[in-house]
Amino acid sequence: MATSSIHKTNTPTPPESDMLQGAYREFHQRILETLPARRVFTDPLSTLAYGTDASCYRLMPKIVIKSESEAEVRTILREAASLQLPVTFRAAGTSLSGQAVSDSILVVASHGWKTLQVLDDGLAIRLQPGVIGAEANAALLPFGRKIGPDPATINSAMIGGIVNNNSSGMCCGTAENTYQTLKSLRMVLADGTVLDTGDAASAAAFRVSHAGLLAQLGALRARILADDTLAARIRRKYKMKNTTGYSLNALLDFADPVDMLAHLIVGSEGTLAFVSEVTYHTVVEHPHKASALVFYPDIKAACDAIQILAQHKDVVSSAELLDRASLKSVENKAGVPDFIKTLGPDAAAILIETRAASPEAIAANVAAISGFIAHIRTETGIRFTSNVAEYTQYWNIRKGMFPSVGAMRAAETTVIIEDVAFPIEHLAEGTLKLQALFRQFHYDEAIIFGHALEGNLHFVFTPNFSGPAEIARYEAFIEAVCQLVAVEYEGALKAEHGTGRNMAPFVEMEWGPAAYRLMQEIKALFDPQGILNPDVIITHDKLLHVRDLKPIPAVGPLIDKCIECGFCEVMCPSRAITLTPRQRIVANREMALLEKTGDSGRLAEIRAAYQYAGDETCTTCGLCETACPVGINTGSLTSLIRQASLSDVGWAVADTLADNFASATTGAKLGLKALDVVHAVAGDGATGGVMRVLRKVGGRHIPRWNRYFPRAAGKMKTLGVNMHSPRQVVYLPSCLTRTFVPSRHMPDQRPLNEVVASVLGKAGYGIVYPDGLANLCCGTPFKSKGAQDAADKKVSELEAALLAASDNGRLPVIIDNGVCTAALLDGIRDPRLQVMDVTRFVHDVAAEHLSFTPQNEQVALHVVCSMRKKGQAGLLNALARRCATQVLEPKGITCCGFAGDKGFSHPELNESALSGLRLQVRDCGSGFSTSATCEIGLSEHGGIPYQHLMVLVDRATQAKR
Numbered sequence: 025m026a027t028s029s030i031h032k033t034n035t036p037t038p039p040e041s042d043m044l045q046g047a048y049r050e051f052h053q054r055i056l057e058t059l060p061a062r063r064v065f066t067d068p069l070s071t072l073a074y075g076t077d078a079s080c081y082r083l084m085p086k087i088v089i090k091s092e093s094e095a096e097v098r099t100i101l102r103e104a105a106s107l108q109l110p111v112t113f114r115a116a117g118t119s120l121s122g123q124a125v126s127d128s129i130l131v132v133a134s135h136g137w138k139t140l141q142v143l144d145d146g147l148a149i150r151l152q153p154g155v156i157g158a159e160a161n162a163a164l165l166p167f168g169r170k171i172g173p174d175p176a177t178i179n180s181a182m183i184g185g186i187v188n189n190n191s192s193g194m195c196c197g198t199a200e201n202t203y204q205t206l207k208s209l210r211m212v213l214a215d216g217t218v219l220d221t222g223d224a225a226s227a228a229a230f231r232v233s234h235a236g237l238l239a240q241l242g243a244l245r246a247r248i249l250a251d252d253t254l255a256a257r258i259r260r261k262y263k264m265k266n267t268t269g270y271s272l273n274a275l276l277d278f279a280d281p282v283d284m285l286a287h288l289i290v291g292s293e294g295t296l297a298f299v300s301e302v303t304y305h306t307v308v309e310h311p312h313k314a315s316a317l318v319f320y321p322d323i324k325a326a327c328d329a330i331q332i333l334a335q336h337k338d339v340v341s342s343a344e345l346l347d348r349a350s351l352k353s354v355e356n357k358a359g360v361p362d363f364i365k366t367l368g369p370d371a372a373a374i375l376i377e378t379r380a381a382s383p384e385a386i387a388a389n390v391a392a393i394s395g396f397i398a399h400i401r402t403e404t405g406i407r408f409t410s411n412v413a414e415y416t417q418y419w420n421i422r423k424g425m426f427p428s429v430g431a432m433r434a435a436e437t438t439v440i441i442e443d444v445a446f447p448i449e450h451l452a453e454g455t456l457k458l459q460a461l462f463r464q465f466h467y468d469e470a471i472i473f474g475h476a477l478e479g480n481l482h483f484v485f486t487p488n489f490s491g492p493a494e495i496a497r498y499e500a501f502i503e504a505v506c507q508l509v510a511v512e513y514e515g516a517l518k519a520e521h522g523t524g525r526n527m528a529p530f531v532e533m534e535w536g537p538a539a540y541r542l543m544q545e546i547k548a549l550f551d552p553q554g555i556l557n558p559d560v561i562i563t564h565d566k567l568l569h570v571r572d573l574k575p576i577p578a579v580g581p582l583i584d585k586c587i588e589c590g591f592c593e594v595m596c597p598s599r600a601i602t603l604t605p606r607q608r609i610v611a612n613r614e615m616a617l618l619e620k621t622g623d624s625g626r627l628a629e630i631r632a633a634y635q636y637a638g639d640e641t642c643t644t645c646g647l648c649e650t651a652c653p654v655g656i657n658t659g660s661l662t663s664l665i666r667q668a669s670l671s672d673v674g675w676a677v678a679d680t681l682a683d684n685f686a687s688a689t690t691g692a693k694l695g696l697k698a699l700d701v702v703h704a705v706a707g708d709g710a711t712g713g714v715m716r717v718l719r720k721v722g723g724r725h726i727p728r729w730n731r732y733f734p735r736a737a738g739k740m741k742t743l744g745v746n747m748h749s750p751r752q753v754v755y756l757p758s759c760l761t762r763t764f765v766p767s768r769h770m771p772d773q774r775p776l777n778e779v780v781a782s783v784l785g786k787a788g789y790g791i792v793y794p795d796g797l798a799n800l801c802c803g804t805p806f807k808s809k810g811a812q813d814a815a816d817k818k819v820s821e822l823e824a825a826l827l828a829a830s831d832n833g834r835l836p837v838i839i840d841n842g843v844c845t846a847a848l849l850d851g852i853r854d855p856r857l858q859v860m861d862v863t864r865f866v867h868d869v870a871a872e873h874l875s876f877t878p879q880n881e882q883v884a885l886h887v888v889c890s891m892r893k894k895g896q897a898g899l900l901n902a903l904a905r906r907c908a909t910q911v912l913e914p915k916g917i918t919c920c921g922f923a924g925d926k927g928f929s930h931p932e933l934n935e936s937a938l939s940g941l942r943l944q945v946r947d948c949g950s951g952f953s954t955s956a957t958c959e960i961g962l963s964e965h966g967g968i969p970y971q972h973l974m975v976l977v978d979r980a981t982q983a984k985r
Contacts, residue, residue: 092136133154134182140163170309173186183302212297329374427653430653436578440484458483609658682811700735715727753791950971954973
């Protein structure tokens with residue numbers, strides 16, 4: 025049978041990879057008898073793309089499977105076990121310790137695992153592993169609740185990783201992590217058994233079928249209880265944050281073996297079972313906060329304050345320690361107080377936060393905290409703020425430290441963020457000795473910050489793994505850190521990032537032989553064949569942490585600063601169908617490396633697959649930049665690739681179209697008119713059939729048709745309403761407005777320019793249109809294809825026309841398409857021009873002349889990617905709420921994937937990007953956005969008609985009298 029790849033979905037899948045041999049070939053053949061080939065990958069690009077996570081390791085899986093159900097996981101485990109092949113599970117791949125990579129079978133549990141159910145009025149929540157942590161919190165927000173774990177990656181990390189790493193974060197400490205807030209787990213064990221600890225029948229059946237396993241867990245508990253020294257060691261180590269090894273505290277904290285089992289799975293990193301569902305007890309999300317950034321002369325003074333604050337966790341929500349190097353890493357950034365530059369070389373700071381249910385309680389907390397530490401000398405005093413902008417700036421300073429180091433590092437270096445915990449009473453000594461190790465091993469760029477209430481420190485440094493000497497330096501440094509933390513101070517080598525491959529060789533060093541032997545026995549009980557994520561947590565390889573280190577070849581300044589963290593992936597419209605921004609960068613790095621090494625065969629394979637997966641299905645929306653900690657826009661990379669690959673003929677065609685733009689749009693309208701005649705006679709079904717046949721013959725050059733396909737616009741009426749009004753505005757209808765009118769299935773079939781003119785007329789505005797309108801364009805159609813010169817030419821022409829129309833900038837210029845608005849805001853250079861989207865103009869300016877009557881309906885709102893990047897999402901939502909009683913912005917929908925014409929040529933991208941839309945908008949009567957092409961795809965995949973937001977504004981407004 026055939027195998028799938030990240031490849032064109034309308035072409036035959038390539039033959040089975042010759043790289044698969046022996047048992048892997050047999051497994052592959054068996055698995056394709058059950059799973060669809062489109063979700064089983066063996067090709068070089070797919071395995072490369074999933075061979076990286078956020079750690080410093082790369083292992084290329086032989087087979088990648090995108091699973092979507094427990095039944096599939098059971099099949100995978102059964103076949104893998106029969107052939108003794110290792111299996112690793114992965115969700116978002118934001119793991120930092122190498123627990124989400126494999127050189128065997130990698131099972132991805134993300135996009136098919138999105139079930140989320142709020143229970144008991146928010147007191148509990150049931151989640152599948154592919155739900156992003158922030159999505160869970162968004163669902164709980166109306167109830168004033170949240171999940172306990174609060175990792176810094178919560179906007180990207182998925183529940184599967186949060187559970188399996190027992191993630192914590194800035195505020196949850198040891199009291200509100202997954203282990204402490206777990207209500208129940210549903211899992212698939214290595215033998216294929218499904219256990220739901222929240223289901224009485226499932227648990228009862230398991231007690232019978234696995235009585236032996238449960239009895240052995242009971243026996244392990246008895247052994248610990250009989251060993252006072254070991255029991256005391258376990259209890260002591262879990263008073264601090266600790267994710268090194270298995271959760272041995274489960275054997276002490278619970279008497280029921282089923283409870284022990286469930287809590288052992290937490291933090292087990294996929295080495296004991298596959299977690300298919302978790303139910304959390306939720307925690308309170310306090311609505312009021314106050315923060316203080318307190319500066320101290322040295323680490324000792326800061327840690328003295330932290331020791332006191334750690335005794336008052338009832339009022340102190342978090343306390344982040346920042347050493348001088350970490351402060352220095354951000355001192356030149358915008359918004360950071362200049363005072364930081366004047367601090368002495370030994371200075372440190374604490375970022376303190378308190379949360380409460382009321383302003384009065386916040387005031388009481390602030391007074392108490394200030395009193396607790398008032399006697400310790402500071403550099404600037406203690407000043408709390410409840411001002412959102414101020415305390416957000418404080419936290420942005422803290423959050424900017426990791427990316428600052430990543431962005432400023434030398435080319436070909438790797439960013440590593442380590443994660444240790446000292447007993448709180450030794451925090452100052454430990455911090456100073458860590459700093460001494462940085463100096464000893466010449467990691468001069470290293471910084472320290474961390475969740476100090478728990479003695480938890482993160483340190484960031486940037487080793488270069490390009491040669492044996494550098495790897496040896498790294499190896500010696502890690503050995504010294506482990507001796508310091510685990511042996512000298514009996515701390516935790518991993519406080520919240522999970523053991524992974526990174527610290528697996530040092531688990532015994534930290535825990536001692538007796539506890540480590542228990543962990544080995546636990547692994548053998550759950551996974552007797554050792555096929556679940558081998559070498560993670562338990563390993564016999566003492567040099568595992570310096571094997572399979574990730575190469576970071578220099579490619580170019582645009583992507584060299586990428587740290588492969590994966591934060592970008594949640595924003596990408598192609599994330600579930602081809603590649604994510606991180607994976608595009610990984611692929612480009614690999615191709616650069618292959619060019620240097622001369623491996624032309626592999627290079628050709630990856631390049632061929634990348635054409636579709638990396639280029640054709642990239643919308644260049646740039647939303648990845650909004651989530652990237654170092655500000656990379658991978659869309660810009662795609663644009664550069666398109667420019668470089670555009671042929672001489674392509675440049676010539678682009679120039680011709682740019683020079684004859686009016687003729688090109690006229691030609692498009694002729695085609696639309698012919699299609700509309702067919703549609704009027706034949707109806708939806710027959711028209712769709714004809715277009716499908718034509719598309720099979722003509723390929724992607726024939727646009728995919730659906731019932732919301734636009735009709736041709738007639739000759740545009742340049743409606744000069746209110747021309748004698750003192751209020752004037754220049755209106756630029758986009759080329760789409762001039763070419764399209766809504767489908768016959770749209771509720772309002774007026775051309776958009778007439779809708780805009782209606783609203784402006786009610787507000788008393790006279791409309792001025794630029795001369796030569798038919799030939800004007802913002803340049804986006806050309807830029808998106810890589811024809812930057814043609815795009816620049818169109819922007820220059822448009823700028824001149826708008827200057828003339830606006831009386832050299834005296835009149836504001838409004839545009840009716842969000843994509844065009846963003847393009848002009850980026851492209852126009854003359855500061856006199858006042859360019860804004862029509863929605864912003866109505867919200868900010870014209871609204872004072874309009875009377876709004878909210879329509880009694882629930883409407884859906886989609887903010888197009890360009891407007892979201894420009895920070896206009898809140899404005900569009902506010903305008904929609906003035907016009908409708910209920911406004912829904914669907915969760916998890918970022919760029920719609922239509923991308924101007926991609927929805928016509930690559931409809932699978934649009935379908936994938938909007939896969940969760942229909943269910944979310946099922947109770948809405950209509951939807952609204954600000955781009956005509958985006959609205960076509962939104963209508964098809966949402967199941968409700970989407971039109972321009974100005975249609976709703978027109979419906980809800982009258983002239984103010």
